[in-house]
Amino acid sequence: MTAIELPARPARTPGLTTAAGQVALRALRKYLRTPGLSVMGVVQSALFLFSFRYVFGGAIHTGATRYVDFLVPAYVASIVLFTGGGIAVAVATDRADGFTDRLLSLPVSRYALVLGRTAADSTTNVWSIATTAAFGFLFGFRLPGSWQEGLAALGLCVAYAVVFTVVFVVMGLYAPSAQAAQGMSLIAFVFAFISSAYVPATSMPGWLQPFAKYQPITPMVDAVRSLLTGSTIDVGLALAWSAALVVVLAPVAVIRYRRP
């Protein structure tokens, strides 16, 4: 019988960035090598945008603003709420099939696990945002102001992508199964739809308006709209919501990794 010679023992445990990098690299490879994830996400966001723009759009009144110009900035800002369910499912699947156990049994920082996962999914979400913005222009959206203002608005959307990623990572970590994670991610639809993103909040019945007004998505999309025209209305509030969500939820994720 042959003996198995093991490689030399590593002298130290991996650093935070190395570990996070490996976790992120694996998540990105999975995304890129699974056509269902990388291609379908783009197709899905284009289909939703098409439906809003050409199917529902005619019936929605947005005053002097063309509906496509009202819709596209908000749609790009909130696209991750539609596509992010996949993040929650991926995280829950890793827990169910033992991959997370393997990671947790290794001498890696728990912060690295959250950081790596968030970095990878934020990257794929930037891809969603870029392709969705491109479809927006294709479906008739025109920048109301300068391209610099357009870039500022896009930058804010990217920041939101990180925020929403953390939200879905937490959902995936606490969901008892992948199916449950899929179901839980539908909560994001509630926040996306009952906001000023797709219709003016003032068109909703009076009892629904307070929710639409005071939940984070409304100031977040309004901030993107205002940046496009060079104003900064709601930007402070939107950034405060973003920071609050990350500051509260990132530790919640780390805690879940620490006490599985």
Next chain:
Amino acid sequence: MTSPASPPLIEADELTVRFGTVTALDGLELTAQPGEVLAVLGPNGAGKTTFVRCVATLVRPDGGRLRVRGHDVVREAASVRRDIGLAGQFAAVEPTMTGRENLEMTARLFGHGRSSARRAAVGVIDQLRLADVADRRAAGYSGGQRRRLDLGASLVGSPRLLLLDEPTTGLDPVGRSEVWEAVRALAVTGTDILLTTHYLEEADELADRVVVIDHGRVIAAGRPNELKASIGQDVNDVAVGRELVPAVARILEHVTAGPARLQPGGQHVTALAPGGAGQLAAVIAELGDASIAVDEIGLRRPSLDEVFLALTGAGHRDSERTEPAGPGLTVGGPAARSAS
């Protein structure tokens, strides 16, 4: 080997784990010394996996203490993680990555630098004979290849203690023997191994020492031979044609006043022989009276399987009594063993 001063490999003291109202480990006491392959054996739900997950720092004990190489799994979890490698019943490899990519990733996560991770991966690929498939995505691997890759991933960091949770569950016989060969080859090198299994054959093949647990407690421990000797009874073993199995079972149960079992293969009917050779004579006499011609008959030492059933009382559990052949006849084999 190890100096006498070195701490035990694993030391569980009154280890208790509860999940809600279910007590998975109920004051488990266990000490394992370095230099041996230890098998934790028990029916499903006995607490095997929970125990391994505690050793791997994945489950926090609710009570008692657990030390791995002298390190407490709760207070010194980081030190424990440096010493262990975990391979589970679910092969935790990334299917969209190649075998080599999987191994290099895990090596980096163990702390290897870029080039030493590459060398570690190459080494493991060589040792586990994965060279042919190393650059193919793991999604296309056979069950045995996947399990060996999973094993390899736990080895790239050269763990001092390898944890194998049901390493061959769900594998076909070829895959199983591939994994067994790898585990033996590791044991030869001196890697300490803790494995759980509900295949008695596996414990018999691989382990230097076996700990039998049931309901979260250790109910027996020792070398396989000691365990076989411990029930102190030989086994009546009668081989007959299939159609005679029920009749032979009735006679065995009549003479031994214990349950008869049909062995996998459907030819051998067995029963413990508390009365030794005298009972064998009685069995032969009754078979003669019934004019039953047998192919083989004799007394032999019990298999670990039979020891296990005697210890856990699993032979008397209702779920085990899937008796296609005769009254009170229990059918052996992995299916019956994994039930309960």
